Each structure stands twice: as C-alpha cells, then as structure tokens.
Amino acid sequence: MFFILLAIAALTSAVSILEVPVAFAMTQWKWSRRKAASIVASVCFVLGIPAALSVTGSLSGFLIFGKTVFDWFDFSTAYLLMPIGGLVVTLFTGYAWKRAGEEAGLAGFWYRAWMVALRYVAPLLILVVLLYSLFVKPV
Structure with a gap:
C-alpha cells in the first residue's frame, strides 16, 4: 500500500511540475494541451535519461x-x-x-x-x- 501511494504522489507531482511549461507552450505557440503535454513530457524524459544513467548506469564513468x-x-x-x-x-x-x-x-x-x-x-x-x-x- 505504501508503494502504491508513493507512486500516486510521484505521478501527481510530475503532473503539477509539467503544468507550467505546458501552459507556456499552449499560450506561446498556440498548441493544444495534448500536443504541448506530449512534447514537454518527451523533452523532460529525454533530458532525464543522461542524468539517470549517470548515477550507476552506463554513463557513471562519464565526468x-x-x-x-x-x-x-x-x-x-x-x-x-x-x-x-x-x-x-x-x-x-x-x-x-x-x-x-x-x-x-x-x-x-x-x-x-x-x-x-x-x-x-x-x-x-x-x-x-x-x-x-x-x-x-x-x-
């Protein structure tokens, strides 16, 4: 139960963190919410990969x-x-x-x-x- 609640807390936090750049993209470039959320989430995911792999993964030796x-x-x-x-x-x-x-x-x-x-x-x-x-x- 603890880990389920932890996953829900992480998901809702991620949604609230993404809301500001999504709202900016919708206003600035007149994108739909679906398009803005997809692109912003994808960019965050791609930028997070090197950070995640640098802890103990294949990029841990890259300094x-x-x-x-x-x-x-x-x-x-x-x-x-x-x-x-x-x-x-x-x-x-x-x-x-x-x-x-x-x-x-x-x-x-x-x-x-x-x-x-x-x-x-x-x-x-x-x-x-x-x-x-x-x-x-x-x-």
Whole structure:
C-alpha cells in the first residue's frame, strides 16, 4: 500500500511540475494541451535519461570537470537556481510589488521592518548563500 501511494504522489507531482511549461507552450505557440503535454513530457524524459544513467548506469564513468551529469543537474538547481530564484522573488516583492505589505496585513512598524528585511537583509543573505555555494566546494 505504501508503494502504491508513493507512486500516486510521484505521478501527481510530475503532473503539477509539467503544468507550467505546458501552459507556456499552449499560450506561446498556440498548441493544444495534448500536443504541448506530449512534447514537454518527451523533452523532460529525454533530458532525464543522461542524468539517470549517470548515477550507476552506463554513463557513471562519464565526468565533466569531475562531476556526473546528475551531479551537474543537482548542483545547478540546488546551488544556483534556487538562490537566484529566491533573490528575484525578494527583490520583486520588496521593490516592484508596492502593495505586498498591505496584502500581508502589515502596518506601521511591522510593515517598515518587513520591507527593510525584503529589500536589504534577505537579498544580502541570499547573496551570501549564493557566493558560498559558488566558491566553497559543496559536500
């Protein structure tokens, strides 16, 4: 029963992950949902093959600067894209989204403290994390 539920959770997660690029392809290129989902899923499948084979498969000996393909995917998402995404979100919320504090229900001191944290503290700490991950070898 556990593994059945685990498979269902994996399937529903995959569907939700594919929804954003599928919606983009439908809007950008006027594709049908079936065509967009088929092409996006196929591209993800093909790009995932080298990563899957590099763990213990036939590509495990293929190294790029000392890392397997899977390690490069892991490094780029965990150590680059996540901090950069967090930085973009904090900068957007702090500077471009003028009513963010009002929508969060903040006023007075708490609004000012939150805006200082969003505009200065959080981006600085995220930059520290990004620089640390770039220049200190991850374990």
